[in-house]
Amino acid sequence: MTSERFLALIAAYGADARRWPEGEREAAKAFVAANPAAVHAALAEADEVDALLFLSRAVQPSMALRDRVIASAAAAGLKARREGRRWLDRLALALGAGWAVATCAGVAAGIMLTTHLTADAQADAVLYQASLMAVDDTEVLG
Amino acid sequence: MALVADPDEDLVRRVGQGDPAAIQAMVARKLPRMLALAHRMLGDAAEAEDVAQEAMFRAWKQAPRWTPGQARFDTWLHRVGLNLCYDRLRRRREVPTEAPPERPDEGPSPDRGLMAADVGNRVNAALAHLPDRQREAVVLCHYQELTNIEAAALMEVSVEALESLLSRGRRGLRLALADIRPGAEGV
Numbered sequence: 273m274t275s276e277r278f279l280a281l282i283a284a285y286g287a288d289a290r291r292w293p294e295g296e297r298e299a300a301k302a303f304v305a306a307n308p309a310a311v312h313a314a315l316a317e318a319d320e321v322d323a324l325l326f327l328s329r330a331v332q333p334s335m336a337l338r339d340r341v342i343a344s345a346a347a348a349g350l351k352a353r354r355e356g357r358r359w360l361d362r363l364a365l366a367l368g369a370g371w372a373v374a375t376c377a378g379v380a381a382g383i384m385l386t387t388h389l390t391a392d393a394q395a396d397a398v399l400y401q402a403s404l405m406a407v408d409d410t411e412v413l414g
Numbered sequence: 415m416a417l418v419a420d421p422d423e424d425l426v427r428r429v430g431q432g433d434p435a436a437i438q439a440m441v442a443r444k445l446p447r448m449l450a451l452a453h454r455m456l457g458d459a460a461e462a463e464d465v466a467q468e469a470m471f472r473a474w475k476q477a478p479r480w481t482p483g484q485a486r487f488d489t490w491l492h493r494v495g496l497n498l499c500y501d502r503l504r505r506r507r508e509v510p511t512e513a514p515p516e517r518p519d520e521g522p523s524p525d526r527g528l529m530a531a532d533v534g535n536r537v538n539a540a541l542a543h544l545p546d547r548q549r550e551a552v553v554l555c556h557y558q559e560l561t562n563i564e565a566a567a568l569m570e571v572s573v574e575a576l577e578s579l580l581s582r583g584r585r586g587l588r589l590a591l592a593d594i595r596p597g598a599e600g601v
Contacts, residue, residue, distance in 0.1 A: 284580035285555065285562070293562050293573075321584045323596030325556050328537040330450040337449070337463055341441050341470045348474035351432040 273299040275307070279314055287319035417483035426487050430478035437474075444488070445470060447558065448495050454553045455499040457542035465502065469495040489564050496550065496568060503546060533594055540590035548583035551576055 273296065281300055285291045292300050304311050333341075420426075425443070428436030448469045452462035472494050473487075480487065541549055547569070554565040555576075566576040 280577065280581070283584065284577040286584070291555070317588075318584075320596055321588050322556075324537055324587060324591050324594060325552070325584075327533045327594075327596065328454070328541060328557075329534050330446065330557070331453045331459060331462065333445045333449050333463075333466070337467065338441055338445065341445055341467055342437060344467065344471045345429075345432075345437045345474045348471055350429065350437065350474050350477070 273303040275303075275310065278303050278311065282311075282314060282318040286322040286325075287315045288322060418486055420482060420486045420488075422487040423482045426477050426480050427482070429474070430480060440473065440477075441470065444473065444491060447488075448491065451492065451495050451553060451558055452499055454538070454541060454557060455496070455549065456502060457538065461502055465495060465498045468498055486564075489560070489568065492554070492558065492560065492564075493568055500546075536591060536594070537587070540587050543590065544583050544586050548579050548586060551579035552583040552587070555580060 277296075278300055281292055281296060285293070289297060289301055289304075304315070422443070425436055425440055429440050445466060448466040449462055452465035452469075453459060456462055456465065469491060473491055476490070541552065544552070550569060551565065554560045554568060555562065560568070562573050562576055566573045569576060569579075571579070
């Protein structure tokens with residue numbers, strides 16, 4: 273680190289070593305340690321400019337601006353869904369599917385039961401008819 | 415190309431998935447930075463709000479298709495914000511004005527002395543009167559705390575050119591504010 277480079281460094285980045293370029297920081301700090309009297313005036317001047325710059329306060333976003341920006345996320349196409357909410361959605365879907373399967377099973381069982389009962393009833397009717405016919409034949413034939 | 419470490423990577427991914435908590439966290443993290451950038455670049459509160467809001471809207475559009483590792487999201491967002499600021503600065507220059515723009519009050523209040531708020535306003539006014547590129551260099555490096563490499567890349571200049579802009583900008587501010595002694599009573 274030369275004296276010329278050190279002066280250029282603090283003229284650009286100021287007196288705070290944390291703002292000096294990372295690659296030159298240690299060399300510049302060593303230069304200050306080795307030449308405290310020579311750099312004192314330049315550092316003090318740079319420090320004054322730093323202090324002036326810090327007098328400018330940053331404006332803070334209003335709540336209205338924050339709200340508008342958050343609302344604009346939906347307008348930009350971001351779907352407001354949380355990870356937890358996605359699990360709820362999946363659970364609801366699974367439950368819905370369960371109900372659908374149960375309903376189908378119930379309907380199928382109902383159809384089968386109805387078919388079975390109808391068949392029994394039809395068999396009873398045929399036997400009854402047959403018994404009636406048998407009575408008639410006896411009566412006719414003696 | 416080396417992958418770029420990005421402290422915002424996870425947050426951007428969650429924003430891209432529409433996570434409301436991540437959206438709020440992104441607003442808390444980036445909106446003040448965008449507003450400060452635009453306010454110092456433009457020197458106008460209403461315009462700064464418009465720029466910050468538009469930059470954040472573009473962040474929402476970008477998040478779902480953001481590719482990690484190629485650049486830092488914060489640097490990308492600064493480029494968006496700066497472009498929006500330069501659009502407005504260009505429009506200002508193109509609009510013909512009969513009277514020169516009103517200069518902000520650059521002197522201390524005569525009856526109150528030089529209080530901190532006055533000094534802050536004077537620093538802002540001095541900043542606003544720097545040439546655009548000097549102001550941009552000071553804003554990016556000093557206020558937005560970007561590294562010299564990030565700032566130079568954003569401004570599309572070499573690091574040496576950035577340092578020259580910074581030096582001239584700081585010198586200009588010191589001259590414009592020569593009567594102020596930071597640390598003096600009330601300052």
